[in-house]
Amino acid sequence: MSYQISFESSPSQQDTQVLCDGISTHAQKMKGLQVIDFFAFFIRDAQGKIQGGCNGDNLYGCLYIGQLWVAELLRGQGYGTKLMQAAEQYAKERNCNFMTVNTMDWEALGFYQKLGFEIEFERHGFAKNSVFYFLRKNLITQEKSKPSPEA
Structure with missing residues (x-):
């Protein structure tokens, strides 16, 4: 059997989902x-x-958080x-330990910092x-993350 590597500049969501499913299956194993689990919130x-x-x-x-965008009119x-x-709130409901987001220096660094995000590293x-x-x-406090004395 022969395999080829091909480039696609705008791959379909269905095709990229195959990659995600493969990673998820490996992580489960x-x-x-x-x-x-993917999510989105929209302003309509x-x-x-x-x-x-x-x-x-x-x-x-x-x-x-992969993307955050608000139309100019609503900013x-x-x-x-x-x-x-x-x-x-969704993260807390899903029992996430933390949230992450990326931004460039000319985008929204101060905005995220006002919301309690801290720089983990920069590139x-x-x-x-x-x-x-x-x-x-x-999202979890140090107290929650410490093992209980009974453990």
Whole structure:
């Protein structure tokens, strides 16, 4: 049997899901971890058109925010904060230990920091001296994460 590697610039969601399913199956087999769970929250206008939202995945106890966007018309009105609060509530309901998000230095670093996210690390070397920040917000307290005296 022969195999070939092919490039696709805009792969279908169905095709990329095959990759995710393979990773999830391996994680279940190796560590008994749950399947990666995808989510999204949307802001829709009266006609149902998306005016903003956030999405990501629940990855083994971490809620990762992959994208957050609010239409220019709605910015500065608290919608981004409401989306992030909805995602945090969802993370807590799913028993996530922490949340993560990425941003560039010219995007929303201060916004995420105001929501309690802290810089976990940063990566340099992007075009035009841009800096890519990896942020984290812990959802469980130290007290919850400590083993009980009876254990």
